[in-house]
Amino acid sequence: MADFVYQGRVYYSPIELSMAFIGGTWKMPILLALRKGPVRYSVLRSIIPHITDKMLYSQLRDLEKKGMLTRQVYSEKPPRVEYKLTALGKRSIKVIDTLQAFGKHLMKTEKVAVKRQR
Template identity: 75%
Template sequence: MKDFTYNGRIYYSPVELAMAFMGGTWKMPILLALRKGKLRYGELKSNIPHITDKMLYSQLRDLEKKGMIERKLYKEKPPRVDYFLTPLGKRSIKVIDTVNKFGEHLIDMNGINIRNR
């Protein structure tokens, strides 16, 4: 396959582009947390252990910019914001589930001990 440019960056495969949209430490857990429906910021934070506020905020903004999630702001006092998956975000869940199964296989195959959190 020939390389291609998206948003000013050169990619060498579609997999690389897909991972730019959903890869990294925190994007997949955020997308998975939203798989059953909309959540508020605090609910997301409590569903994702070890994520900092700064990281959650920046990852939510990035996922929103990439069209994976949407946020809805309610004009209430105090303001309420819900986050939810877009059709593109929903499509990523099948891929994430497949990657997760492969990761579980690697854990089993290599005898990796999972520590309790």
């Protein structure tokens, strides 16, 4: 496949572009947390316990910028913010589910030690 440019960056394969959208430690867990419908910021924080506020905020903004989710602000006291998957975000869930299943397979076959939660 020929190289291509997206938003000023050269990509060498469609997989590389896909990973730019959903790759990294936190994007997939965020997208999975939104699979059943809109979720408030505080709920996302509790669903993804190891993420810092700064990282969650920056990843949400990046996913919003890439068109993977929308951010709805309600003018209430105190303000309420909900995040929701877009059609593009929903489409990524099938891919993430496949990657998750492969990861679980690797955990079994490679005898990965699972760290217990406290």
